[in-house]
Structures are given as C-alpha cells and as structure tokens.
Amino acid sequence: METQLIIAGQQIRSRFFLGTGKFASYQIMKQAIISSGAHIVTVALRRIDPQAKEENILEYIPKDCIVMANTSGARNAEEAIRIARLARALGCGRWIKIEVIPDNKYLLPDNAQTIYAAEVLAKEGFIVMPYVNPDLADARRLRDAGAASIMPLGAPIGTNKGLALRELIKILIEEIELPIVVDAGIGRPSHAAQAMEIGAAAVLVNTAVATSDDPVSAARAFSLAVEAGRLAFESGLSPIRESAQASSPLTGFLR
C-alpha cells in the first residue's frame, strides 16, 4: 500500500501532476486529467486576446483538482511575484509554481531569483512550489524560505530527455526533508518510473503527454508508471549486482 503524499498539510491523491499546456483542445486536456487521476494541475497566466474568443480553461478542470498557477513568462523575481498575486486574485487558491526563466534556449531557471520570490510569496501565504536547478545549497535556502516542496528539472523543458540530472536530484531527495517533485524533461513513462524509484515524491509532466498522438492514453501511462515507481521505491528493492545470483534453489539438482 502506497503512502500518502502530503504537501503543505494537504493530502494529494496522485503523485502524478499534469501540466495543461500544448493540448490540442481543452476537451482533450480534461479527458487526460481524468484518465490520469491527477490531483494537481498547472496553468499559466496570460493577457487575454479578445479576438481569440478563448474559453475559460477552469471550466474544463475537474472541480476536485488543485489548480496550481505557474509564473511562466517571469524573467526575474519581481515579475514572478506580480504574476503570483494576479493568479491568486483570479480565485484559484494559494498554490503557486515559481518559475523564473531568463534564458530562452534551454529554459533553465534562475535559482537566486526564485529563492527571493519564494521568500516573499511564502510570507504572503502562498503554497510555494519552486521550479529549480537541482542544487543542494539552493534547495536548503528554499526550504528555509518556506517552500512547500522543491521541483528540480529532470532535463530542460520539452526535451523529453528524462532524468539527465539524476545524481543531483538523488542528493536533494536524500538531504531535503520536503517532497521533491521532478518537473520538466520527463518524456517517457519509464523516466517517470525512474524518478519515483529513486524516491521522488511526485512527477510533473506536460509536453510528453500533451503532444503525444493520444494524450488521454499517454496521461494514463505516465500515471501508472508513477504509481509503479513509487510502489517499487517503498518495497525496498534489492541492490543491483555485477554478477549473477540464481533465483532457483542451488540444491536437489536432477543430475
């Protein structure tokens, strides 16, 4: 039986978090949320385009989900704080994924600016979920700033490269008592399972699901992999060995 994930005192039903970007339609996104059983879903905040006649995405997110706004588009702490406050004013609660990205090629986060934004937003009562490079000293600073979890990238956003930063993420899992959520770069269910097997608390996927041919099935596949990986972690698997070890008895041979 899998242990419950608790973040900021709240029980989270699924260790699979789903991003809502890049889906062909909000209807498909909704079906993917349902098929995966995701409890936490992320959204972004943008200027409205009156010509586009966009629908309200919130109408397509099941009411029992936690809507976590991200601060995408922010290039520094000040912009992230501004976006977080606007998101809260929209009335979807206090969960915020702090994402400060000054670089357009690799979309790598700026840890220093993220830490500053985390300090400010945690004091304002936000449940702060910072997206960061997996650095132990910075993760400690974020913990001290009041972050509810740490969300290191597995690989750059949208690359589907998997756990490129595996060893550094492992260190965060071992050393930081907060839930570690691997966010970005997870491109295959096997990557998600690997993250969970090393003890990640959860995994956040968007691109790999949304841009697959069948996002509803892909979402379910990732969600199952997350569950399998978690169960494997909790079952305490035996170590990997260099030489063979027989699984059948080595006595009573018919020779």
Add this chain to the structure above:
Amino acid sequence: MKARVNGEEVLLTEETSMAAIIARRKINPQAVVVEYNGVILTREKFDSVVLKENDALEIVAFVGGG
C-alpha cells in the same frame, strides 16, 4: 483620451468605466483579473473605476501551461 490596454494604446472618446471596457470586449468578468496602473483591481470595483488619460490596464486570464 489615450490609455493602454494589455500593452496596446487605445483611444477612448468618452468617460469609460472598467466594467464598460470589459463588456465591450465581450469578456467574462469572472474569468479575468485586472491590474490597473500596477494595482490589482477586484471585480467589485469594475463599475466605480473610470479610466483617466495614460492609465494602464492589464487584463489577464488562465490558459494552459506546464
């Protein structure tokens, strides 16, 4: 009278309330949040705020994102 809405300059010929700006653009006020000269404006104030020369508005909503 000139104002900026979502970064674009708009010409307003008469006194215009925030509620009128929202209605004219056929925006559902429940789905947006407005920042008025850098300050978040709650929906209850949409009727009472009347735009002035050089005011800056940001009207934002949630969209898909990761």
